Amino acid sequence: MVLSKPQNVQNDLQSGFLSCQNYIHTLLNVTFNRNDLLDWFQGLCGHLTTIIGLIGTYYKQTRDKAAPTQNTILLYLTQVLTSLSLLINTFVLEEEIGLVLTEARKCVIKQISCCLESIEVSLSCTPAVTDPSGNFVRWMDAALERVSEITLHNGKTKALETYTETRQIFEEVLSHAMSIAQVSLPQDSKIIRGSCQTVLNTLASLQTELDNPTTNPSMVHLFVDACSHKLCHLEKKVNTAVLKLCLKTFSQFTTPLEKIRHFCFEGEKRVGDELDSLVADFDLHVDRIMQIGLFAVSCSSDCARGVKIRSCLASLEALESELVPSLTAVLLEKSPHNRNCAEILMRHWLDQAVALQKLIFLIIDPFAFSQVIYEEAAEIVDVLSSTIRKSSMIEQRDVVSLLVVTKVLQSFLSQSQSEFSDNEANKVKTKLKDYNEVLEEVETASKLLLSGDNNDPENSKRVLKRCKILLIVLKRIWVCFADDVFEKNKSQVVEKPVLELPSIDSLQLQPTGNPFLDHIINRGKQILQERSVLYRTPIKKKTGSAKAMKSQQIPLSKLVHLRKLSFVNITSNEPSLDLQITDILNEMTTLSTSLKPNTTKTI
CATH class of the missing domain: 1.20.120 (Four Helix Bundle (Hemerythrin (Met), subunit A))
Structure with missing residues (x-):
């Protein structure tokens, strides 16, 4: 043969x-x-x-x-x-x-x-079947396409069939949104859940109209538009939550792991509860990194970059079952083998995490990210001003929170300039130089003027003045990425809460009393728990029409924060x-x- x-x-x-x-x-x-x-x-x-x-x-x-x-x-x-x-x-x-x-x-x-x-x-x-984690944008595309096909032109029976398919796709959208909410900052989790509830209410109104014996075509059209609008609104909320999560995660990218290392290598106490708390914080940190990375992959039309991001995520995933045990082995026995084995695995994890951060920086829209950082920095400066008004002095640690946030922008701009348009690059070049100088001055002033006996009301005011100058320069960078429409409204800033490190318990979304929304929340938890890049068995999707996963360019406002919104068919380019x-x-x-x-x- x-x-x-x-x-x-x-x-x-x-x-x-x-x-x-x-x-x-x-x-x-x-x-x-x-x-x-x-x-x-x-x-x-x-x-x-x-x-x-x-x-x-x-x-x-x-x-x-x-x-x-x-x-x-x-x-x-x-x-x-x-x-x-x-x-x-x-x-x-x-x-x-x-x-x-x-x-x-x-x-x-x-x-x-x-x-x-x-x-x-x-x-x-x-x-x-590939893992569905991070496919929020693709499900959004499918949902917006499918809901737009609900019409009475082909009869009520066909409209009801299309509605049933649409509802299933909407469930996937909401479930993926809730998987992101599981690791988002507490306030953003509440916002996403509220937006999901609004989408469900609008969808229910559409179903009520379709079930009406005397269905009004105009009302059906109105509710279809409302569903699309509410879904786009949810996407904006999810995008904002992911960006704020990027800021929070990248501002302390290596901290959770370094805390475990310090505890195991340097600490003499062997308190199990303390180690458990550090490991829980690290697990949450990894879950956040994974969600950010998978979301970035689904938003990028660059195949090669997507493979690189998934490879970095896979490396972090592969070390999930190896890294913490290697560190805890040092706690039990500080032998040369245990210490060096933990060091080499930790170094590899950090290398892959830093590489992942650089790749994600190339995808994030600079206008949107600058806006999120500006709003957070403005909130911190307001707190500093309020502190001085009340107690006349601020501490060095109070300024550190501002420096941590603003240094994320510094790193982002230095690593993502290759993605800027010529116009953006020219605008940012001189302002970035000013930004770096002011940032360094704020850091130096806080160390000199707020340390020990040097700290007094006048020095606190001097440092605050420099913080306000830094905020002004930061805003100029943000405006560099705005188009004419946004430049007219650049002074309008939406009030945002200060990013705070939440406890693990605060991230657990409680039952709502709405059976279907609770089902969506539980599906989101399942997606988060079973997310996989390479080294776990992928979970299976529900079967659905091929048309449900077609890519489509969605015309959304500039508030949609990622540069590559629609999941492009990558095989063609x-x-x-x-x-x-x-x-x-x-x-x-x-x-x-x-x-x-x-x-x-x-x-």
Whole structure:
């Protein structure tokens, strides 16, 4: 029997996967001797290079059939490269300390094995249903399209059928909104829930009119428009909540993990409740990062950037079951192995988190983010002014909250300038220089004038004056991104609450008494709990019409805060797979030579 070319390649791939899986598990038997590590690592890269080359050949031969799995395969391959970087850093550290870091090696084995198994499954099966986490924007597109099709032109029966389908899609929109509300700041959670209730009420009014024996076509049209309007209003609330969550999360991006590290490495107390509290804060922090990242993916039409974001998220997800145990192991026994293993995993987590932040900064709309930061900074300055009026003095820690918020904008602007239009870049350039100078002056003044015996009413007023100047410069940057319409209204600022670190209990949404809204809230919790990027079993979506997931450009106001609103069909404008696989092979070659004798620093 003569096998087809694709079948031959598949057989070669199966053999390659098996050989590579067997080889990767020999890692635990390799010493920390440089030559042994180098020989073993180059052998692994040889196995992986063979597999990647065969994947490229397979896609060339089965282009149409394999196209749906293309982005999934690229994601897994990107994760393999990321795992190799962790492995290289582990090898370098092992040679420095003269000790095999077994747990770190096991983590790499687990990740690479999972990716290889998943690639094999993806190539041999029909595409699996992807995880719905972060698909809020796509469900919005489908909901707005479907509700607009409710009309009596084709008869009442057809209108009721369309309404039933619309209601199911609306449920998905609201459930995803509530999954974001689960990790949003408390005030935003309440706002999103209230907006969901309004959408349900409007939808119920539409159903009542359709059930009316003497249905009025004009009233149906009116309620359809109302449903669309309320849904768009919900989207604006969700976008605002995500932006404020970005500000809160990015202003303390590494803090929760560093607190656990300090407790385990430096603390002498071994109070379980305190550690549990730190871990709970870190878990919430990771959930927020995941929701922000998945939301960003659904909002971006850039396929390559989406794969990079999902890869960073997958790295954080992979470490969820490894990082905290490695840190708590240090608390139990501060051995060199435990300390170094925890350090290497923590460093990898931080590297991936920082890379993720940079990618998300490239997606966030600068006008909207500047507005959110300005409003928060203005609220803090108002509090400082009020404090001086009441007690005549402010403390250095009071100014720190302002510096933390404004430094997020500083970081955002420096990292996202490549995405600015020429007009925006020219406007921001000089104002950013002023902003950096004033920010540095505020920080220096607060340290000098508000510390120890130097703190007095006059010095507090001097620092407050500089804070107000910083606020003025911040507003000028915000206005740089506004168009003519918004420039006319730039002085109008919506009152917003100060961002406060909520307790875990405050984030638990209580039952409302409305059975359907409670169902929506519970679905949102389920989506949050079962969210996955790569390393968990994806949950299955309800079946629905293909039309329900079509992308559509939604004409929304500038208050919709993300640059890429509609989920664009990425297969039409993405780089060719051949080019992307070539890039991966080139990076593999770079990695395979990175452990040569002169290598002294981490990747």
